[in-house]
Amino acid sequence: MDLTLSPAEEEFRDTLRAWIADHHPGREPDGDEASFTFRRDWQRALNERGWAGLTWPTEYGGAGATQIEQAILFEEFARARAPQLANVLGLTMGGPTVIAHGTDEQKERFLAPILSADEIWCQGFSEPESGSDLASLKTKAVLDGDAYVVTGQKVWTTYAHHSKWCMLLARTNPDAPKHRGLTYFLLDMEQDGVEVRPLVQITGEAEFNELFIDGARIPVENVVGGVDNGWRVAITTLMHERAGLAFALQARVQVALSELADELKGTKDPLIRQRFAQVAIEAQVLRLLAYRGLTSAAKGGEPGPEGSLGKWLWADLNQALTTLGLDARGPAGQLVDDVWTYRFLRARANSIEGGTTEILKNIVAERVLGLPRA
């Protein structure tokens, strides 16, 4: 056991810290377009330094770095309150999926513009009738010459309104069992037959959308991982989502926690003190779980079902933390403030997005503990 950084890792952290200090663009502007442009510029700056795809292979514009270094990057970004990256779904899910299952041509075509944020990605998995039971999805893709013709509806599609590419899961074989008839496509969003309608969330923002697909065409070369093999490919995406997000987000939890500590400094209220301490302890538990995951990931392979533990714990913790932030304001919590109102509301989705907490518990029970299926 050794929980210190190696000299090389420390050096990377220091270089990174100095770079962030020099390049930090300041406070994010309000408004969807302005904030998007701001995040894209920030990602481009990072990519010019070679760090947007830190762990990606160097031949695809990555830096070939370790998962530990990726973790350091997340922590330093959070510490410095650096902006989000514009292409977060492409970077954390789309890219890794193409790297794991894509053809050489696909890697050549798709990876570089993900890093440069020239092409933004979104994830078209969920449908109105298929959420947790994702494999029951109905959007269908039918081969017509050298392209698939797609018809159906997706929903909750985050950033679809900015996206060039959509990781689309569609049914190619209606006769096969539900998990075996799906194919993973890369859908070009810039075509007739794809319509994006924003959905306003409880925070008042419209990050996610409805996606209506009516006769859109996807050339066969945009199938990832083989026809009717989409479920396996989708699992890769979801595992990266849970493992990767849990890490990036745990770093942000630490920052929100230290902000809350500043606000609560000196409080005598024993209940608030107890709740704060519990959240602080669970934040450590989450950080350690994430690092422990890295230790096993460093030994090779993809993130396993254990990543579900981190995503689940993060959702519980972030909800407890943001609720405490709101409660600590007392009666002023009835009024909208600049920080905690938004965080509290946004955190309500944490136990739904990226797999609900109930589904994650099913995964832990069945795949980790070996309990019989419900």
Place this chain on the structure above:
Amino acid sequence: MNFELTEDQREIKRTARDWLAARYPIARVREIALDGAADDTWDEVVELGWPEITDFGMVELAVVAEELGASLAPTPLASHWAARLLHPELEGRGTVAMWDEGGTDPAASTMDGPAGTKIAVPAAEGADVFIVTASGGRHFAVPSSAATVEPARALDPTRPLSTVTFDGAGEELSGDHFGRAWHAIAVAAAAESVGVAARVTAMSVQYAKERKQFDRPIGSYQAVSHACAQMFLETEGARNVVLWAAWALDHDPDAAFMAANSAKAYASDAAVNVCRSALQVHGGIGFTWEHDLHLFLKRAEANARAFGDSTWHREQVAAAHL
């Protein structure tokens, strides 16, 4: 950055587990704890060198303590470690007398020197030396000749407790190691709780696979399977935070005390939550004297209150942040 135990640490863990399984199968634990049979392994424990493992390293100590908790071994080893951390030159077998009658703060005895009564003293019978806390953060080493031991009724039958009256004789201990020692003691206790939580989680998962109702294993019902998943989450979380705290006590002094408070708070709660939930998963059988679950539950509940409960340790964490 590496969370893996070293080969040596894994070897220590294996040795501890094998030895404990051989000497303290649960039937033997029951004979000692419930039927009054004598615990007779101390000489062997001394031969294995475990009383001195406190000199070795905190991760090593935590690894053995976890196994100790998982086995419910009714040995006085843990209370001896506590005494030895406070008094490294201790000769013979030691234990710690820290709780004033009616006291609630583990760090604030009002006893004026080594004269007076302490409650809930573990493994007092047969101890050679008592480390006694007194007002002003003082510690005294008191020989058994100056102590009158009155066995008490312990919630946890695997760990006898006594009320001990001290007549005033004893030598004051000096040094600047007490802060670290108390945090190390908390981590060792937390590690025992992890052992309890891990074993009870495994028992519950096993039972949920075997027991059938309505023609299906009960583990196929989410009310049961999600309870098991929750046990697993808390057990894993507790083990990580305990190992971090143990490591920090030897390698990262800035973080160590807060890590230790975090470990004791989280692991105490985890073991208690796991055992209470396990009782529910087991249904009526888990409520019987005959089933072993009550022994684990009582150890978890008692251990959660030893060396400061989770509320007290959380307050230390709050004080460090706020």
